[in-house]
Amino acid sequence: MDFLTAKQWSPYVAGALIGALSWVTFVLSDKPLGCSTAFSRTGGMIERLLFGSKVLDRPYYKKFAPSIDWEWMMVIGIVIGSFISSCLSGGFNWLWVPDFWSETIGNGRTVRWLCALSGGIIMGFGARWAGGCTSGHGISGTLQLAVSSWLAALSFFVGGIASAMLIFHVLI
């Protein structure tokens, strides 16, 4: 069982198994893998908790109800799965600032946190705008040959490469 405690698998093997996992989700759950809808549902659940059920009148919640569903449970599963994997390989460790960030920008925790937070806000907004993320569009949508997903996935990388290049090659 050495493969379970390995630090990293071949990316081709990990990728192929994610592809095979999508067969299972389609057959057993009639759903593609995806993550970002769970974030807007959670936002709605928090909003409902704070301001009551009148928030359910928002048009977006009529489309994606703020409640726990298959995908929401899947996102919880992702945390558990990566936690198990990193514990088995000894890779789990509390980390504030990633190495590359530390080498290029600095090891300040606040700067990294503020950038992660603002990047997250822009990304969360964009994910719902595009109707999916790197999993829902980038993997599940492109494998279904959906036009929306091929366009979105290309745009994710065009935008991502441009913004990363701007930060690390122009601004720094």
Add this chain to the structure above:
Amino acid sequence: MLSTLHVNKKIQLVLGLIMGIVFGFLLEKGGVTKYDILIGQLLLRDFTVLKIMLSAVLVGMLGVHFLCSLGMAKLHPKSGSIGSSVIGGLIFGTGFGILGYCPGTVVAAAGTGAIDALLGGVVGILIGAWLFVLAYPKLQESILNKMNFGELTLPELFKVNRWIVVIPVSIMLIVFLLLIYKAGW
């Protein structure tokens, strides 16, 4: 199709959790829970992300379309438009470059102890997704439906059998993966 299983809400919640555990496990073993690897892809220094994604799409596409041909699965393509898919995609990408994780890998990274992913990324995406909920009525009227094409797939666009597209796209993905491999990326 296993319709009775699909409508059993409790079993589906458990299945969602199990499939998520497998997904999170594979993301971590693939190395894409690490900021350095994800940002390395956007800076075109490390191609782990693309290797994983293209392998997943190749294997997933062949299997899922085969299951569809057997009548054991049904596609769920997302509807889209230039205004939503392209503009939303570019906004997403901008955030991706700053954060260095995506919505799935940020959750997985949090599971490995990355605090910037948990307190920065996850919280940020929640706020961003919620801001979109607030902006949705206005955006829906204006930009989201610009050049709408609906739940279109490539075989439908070209009006051909699914395999006429699946096979060339598979070959294209294999060639691309081989090129990445040969280049030593």
